[in-house]
Amino acid sequence: MKKKIIGIFVCILFFGASVVSGINNQIEETEKSSRGNTLYVGGTGGGNYSKIQDAIDNASDGDTVFVYDDSAPYYEYVVINKSIDFIGENRDTTVIDGGNTGDVVYVGADWVNITGFTIKNGTIGIHLYSSSNNNTITGNTASNNYYGIYLRSSSNNTVTGNNASNNFCGIFLESSSNNMVTGNTANSNNYTGIHLDSSSNNTITGNNASNNDYGIYLLSSSNN
Structure with missing residues (x-):
């Protein structure tokens, strides 16, 4: 038993x-x-892409697109229309150049993370457009654009630790709410460092906005 x-x-x-x-x-x-998977741009891998947009087009929600700096600058208009992590190898040397033809990085999706790039020579460096929400833009340089970082009708985004200097406007929020704009540098822009237009309930804290016509400018905006 x-x-x-x-x-x-x-x-x-x-x-x-x-x-x-x-x-x-x-x-x-x-x-x-x-x-998800990681798709590589530049570098020496056999399956790596040579163009950023090709990698994004072949990515799926949850994937990472990692961009090496050895092929920089990348002269591209980048459209992100899926929820991915978009990561540059080195903020100072992974350069995307818009060639002064329009937006450089356009985001039309939710839950996108962008970090580690210098984005320059565009109408808008990083553009979060029309209900593109819950994105994180951190650790980038957006310079020599008309607008460095532009949020249009976007909510619940985090914009932190970026350098948006030497533009016409550094960081611009239009009709956007409940965003966190913290710890950024927005210096030496021709007009405004940080500009809110018709935007409410945003948190603007710990930023450096000097040597602009207006450091932080609020127009028709409340509860910020």
Whole structure:
């Protein structure tokens, strides 16, 4: 009788361990899947892309597009229309140049993270447009544009640790609400460092806006 009980107990332990192992494997696979794939631009990898837009076009929601600086500057108009992490190798040397032809990086999706780029020579350096929400723009330089970083009808975005200097306007929010604009540098712009137009309930804190015509300018805006 004791042998039977011991045998049953061992079977239960073995079955339980198998179930736990299976669950752990399933969780691990789910986590891998949720992180998505990484697509590379530049660099020396055999499957790497030479153009940023080609990598984005072949990415899916949850993927990462990583851009090496060895092929910079990238002369492109970049459209991000899916929820990805868009990462440059080095903020100072991973350059996207718009060639003064329009926007440089246009975001029309939610949950996009952009970090590690210098974005220059465009009408707008980084443009979050028309209900593009819950994005994070951090650790970029947006210079020599008309607008460095522009949020239009966008909410719940985080804009932090960027350098938006030497533009006409550094950081511009139009009809946008509930955004965090913190710890940015917006100096030596021809007009405004940080400009809010018809925007409400935004948090503007810890920024440096000097040597502009207007450092921080609020027009028809409230509760900021």
